[in-house]
Amino acid sequence: MKILVADKISPKGVEYLRKQPGFEVIEAYGSSPEKVLELVKDVHAIAVRSETKITREVFAAAPLLKVVGRAGVGVDNVDVEAATEHGVVVMNTPSGNTIATAELTFTHILCGSRPVAQAAASMREGKWDRKSFSGVELFQKTLGIVGLGRIGGEVAKRAIAFGMRVLAYDPYLAPSRAKAMQVEIATLDEILAQADYITVHMPLTDDTKYMIDEAAFEKCKKGLRIFNCARGGIIKETALLAALKSGKVAAAGLDVYEDEPLAKDSEFRQLPNVVLTPHLGASTKEAQESVGIEIAEQIADVLGGGVIRNAVNMPSIDAAALKTLGPYLDLGSKLGTLVQQISPKQIASLRITYWGKIVELDANSITRAVQRGFLRNISGEQVNFVNAPVLLKRLGIQADVTKSNTDSGYSELMAVEAVAADGKTYSAQGTLIGKGNQPRIVGINGREVEIAAVGKLLVIENEDLPGMVGTIGTLLAKDKVNIADMSLSRLTPGGIAYMLVRVDTEPGPAARDEIKGNPLVKSAKFVQL
Ligand SMILES: NC(=O)c1ccc[n+]([C@@H]2O[C@H](COP(=O)([O-])OP(=O)(O)OC[C@H]3O[C@@H](n4cnc5c(N)ncnc54)[C@H](O)[C@@H]3O)[C@@H](O)[C@H]2O)c1
Numbered sequence: 001m002k003i004l005v006a007d008k009i010s011p012k013g014v015e016y017l018r019k020q021p022g023f024e025v026i027e028a029y030g031s032s033p034e035k036v037l038e039l040v041k042d043v044h045a046i047a048v049r050s051e052t053k054i055t056r057e058v059f060a061a062a063p064l065l066k067v068v069g070r071a072g073v074g075v076d077n078v079d080v081e082a083a084t085e086h087g088v089v090v091m092n093t094p095s096g097n098t099i100a101t102a103e104l105t106f107t108h109i110l111c112g113s114r115p116v117a118q119a120a121a122s123m124r125e126g127k128w129d130r131k132s133f134s135g136v137e138l139f140q141k142t143l144g145i146v147g148l149g150r151i152g153g154e155v156a157k158r159a160i161a162f163g164m165r166v167l168a169y170d171p172y173l174a175p176s177r178a179k180a181m182q183v184e185i186a187t188l189d190e191i192l193a194q195a196d197y198i199t200v201h202m203p204l205t206d207d208t209k210y211m212i213d214e215a216a217f218e219k220c221k222k223g224l225r226i227f228n229c230a231r232g233g234i235i236k237e238t239a240l241l242a243a244l245k246s247g248k249v250a251a252a253g254l255d256v257y258e259d260e261p262l263a264k265d266s267e268f269r270q271l272p273n274v275v276l277t278p279h280l281g282a283s284t285k286e287a288q289e290s291v292g293i294e295i296a297e298q299i300a301d302v303l304g305g306g307v308i309r310n311a312v313n314m315p316s317i318d319a320a321a322l323k324t325l326g327p328y329l330d331l332g333s334k335l336g337t338l339v340q341q342i343s344p345k346q347i348a349s350l351r352i353t354y355w356g357k358i359v360e361l362d363a364n365s366i367t368r369a370v371q372r373g374f375l376r377n378i379s380g381e382q383v384n385f386v387n388a389p390v391l392l393k394r395l396g397i398q399a400d401v402t403k404s405n406t407d408s409g410y411s412e413l414m415a416v417e418a419v420a421a422d423g424k425t426y427s428a429q430g431t432l433i434g435k436g437n438q439p440r441i442v443g444i445n446g447r448e449v450e451i452a453a454v455g456k457l458l459v460i461e462n463e464d465l466p467g468m469v470g471t472i473g474t475l476l477a478k479d480k481v482n483i484a485d486m487s488l489s490r491l492t493p494g495g496i497a498y499m500l501v502r503v504d505t506e507p508g509p510a511a512r513d514e515i516k517g518n519p520l521v522k523s524a525k526f527v528q529l
C-alpha cells in the first residue's frame with residue numbers, strides 16, 4: 001500500500017505509517033498541482049494539512065485511492081463531493097488542535113487589547129516609547145463568541161477566567177451546553193450590538209460566508225475589537241478594512257484569510273492596529289504531534305480494513321459501535337441485495353423502514369449498508385459505504401427512510417422495499433435471531449416466510465397445488481443441487497404461494513429453465529446473498 005504524505009505532518013505520524021507492514025510512504029511537500037496528479041497515480045492514501053489541494057482531478061487520477069486524511073480540522077482543501085462520488089473516505093482529526101487554536105485566539109485577543117506586537121517591533125528599532133502603546137483591559141468587557149464548538153468553547157473558558165462577560169451565538173448548540181459553559185446565549189444582532197470583542201469559530205459555509213459584513217459592522221459599538229482564527233471569509237475583508245480605517249473597529253487579529261497566502265501588498269499589512277499571523281492556529285508542537293499521529297493511525301486503520309473514525313463523508317463507526325451495529329449492517333446489506341435481485345432493473349425509489357430496537361441505533365450506517373447491498377450487483381466494486389447514497393441518486397432512485405414506532409410483532413425489524421415506476425413494490429423484511437444475532441428473512445413481497453438470510457436462495461412464486469415441493473425438489477436433485485432449508489408461504493389455500501429454497505450450490509441454467517418452464521410456476525429467481 002502506498003501512502004503519499006503531501007503536506008508536512010509530524011515525523012512521529014510519518015514514522016507510524018512507515019512501520020506498518022506492507023506500507024510504502026512517499027513524502028512530497030509543496031508539490032505543484034501537476035506533480036500531485038502524477039504522484040497519486042498508484043497511491044492508496046493521501047495525508048494532508050491545509051496546503052495541498054485534493055481536487056476532483058486528483059480523485060480522477062487516483063484509481064486506487066481509498067482515503068484522504070487531513071491532519072487538522074478544516075477540509076476546505078479537499079473536494080469532499082468528488083471524494084464521495086469516487087468512494088474515497090475523507091477523514092480529519094477534529095480535536096487534536098483545539099487547545100492550540102483556542103490559545104492562539106486568546107493571544108490575539110490579548111494582543112488586540114495590549115499592543116505587545118507593535119511595542120516589541122518598536123523596541124527592535126531601538127526605541128523606548130512608553131506613550132504610543134497604551135491598551136485596554138479585558139476585565140468586565142463583553143466578548144461575543146460566534147460558533148461555540150470545540151474551539152469557541154475553550155476560548156469561552158479562558159475569557160471567563162479573565163473576568164469577561166461571554167455572549168455566544170450558535171444556532172446548532174443545545175442551550176444546556178451553553179449553560180454548562182457559563183455563557184449567555186444571544187442572537188447575532190445582540191452580540192453585534194453589545195460586544196466589545198468578537199471572535200468567530202465556525203467553518204466557512206454558504207451560511208457563514210461574509211457573516212460579518214458592512215451591515216454587521218454598522219450594528220457594532222465603536223471601538224470593537226475583532227478576531228478570526230477560524231476561516232478567512234467569515235469576516236468580509238473589505239468591510240473589515242473599511243471599519244478599521246473609519247475607527248469603528250479599534251483592533252483586529254487575523255490568522256486566516258480569504259486568499260492564502262495573504263497577498264504581499266494586502267492593506268492589512270500596513271494597518272498599525274492589526275496583528276496578523278500566517279495561519280498558525282494549529283502550529284504547536286503538541287497539536288502537530290497529536291494530529292499527525294492521529295491521522296496516521298486513522299489511515300492505517302482504514303487501509304487495514306479496520307474501523308473508520310472521524311470520516312467527514314460517511315458516518316464514523318468506531319470499534320464499540322461496530323460491535324453493536326455489525327449484525328444490523330449485515331442484515332441490511334443482505335436485504336438490500338435480495339430486494340435488488342427480485343425487483344425489475346429500473347426502480348423509482350428504495351424505501352427502508354426500521355422498527356423496534358433498530359430505531360435507537362445509528363440508522364445512517366445501516367441505511368448505507370442496505371443501499372450498498374442494493375447496488376452491489378449494479379455498481380460492483382465501485383460502491384461502498386461512502387458513495388452508496390450518491391450512486392443511488394445518480395441512478396434517479398429516491399431514497400426514503402422511516403423509523404416506525406408501531407408494533408411490528410418483532411423486537412426489531414427492517415423492511416426494504418423497491419418501488420417500480422408503475423407503483424408495484426418488491427420487498428423483503430428481516431430480523432436478527434438467537435444468541436449469535438443471525439440474520440433471518442421473515443417476509444418477502446408481503447408474505448410471511450422464515451429462512452436464514454445467507455448463501456444461495458431460490459425465490460419461487462407458484463400455484464399452491466399438491467406436489468409442488470416434490471416437483472421442485474426433484475428438478476434440483478436431477479441437477480445434484482442439495483436443499484439446505486425451505487420456507488413456504490401462502491395467503492389462501494390453492495392461491496399463489498411463495499417457496500424460498502436455500503440451496504448449497506447454484507442450479508445450472510438447464511435446471512433453472514426447467515423450474516421457470518413449469519406451468520405451475522409463475523416466477524423463479526435465483527438470488528445470491
Ligand atoms: N487557525 C487554524 O489554524 C485553525 C485550527 C483549527 C481549526 N480551525 C477552524 O476553526 C473553526 C472551528 O473549529 P472547531 O474545531 O471549533 O469546530 P466545531 O465543529 O467544534 O465548532 C464549530 C461550531 O460552529 C457552529 N456553527 C456552524 N454554523 C454556524 C453559524 N452559521 N453560526 C454560528 N455558529 C455556527 C457549530 O454549531 C459548531 O458548534 C473551523 O473553521 C476550523 O477549520 C482553524
Ligand SMILES: O=C(O)[C@H](O)COP(=O)(O)O
Pocket residue numbers: 049050051071072073074075097279280281282283
Ligand atoms: O483546520 C485546521 O485544522 C487548521 O486550519 C490548521 O491547518 P494547518 O494544518 O494547515 O495548520
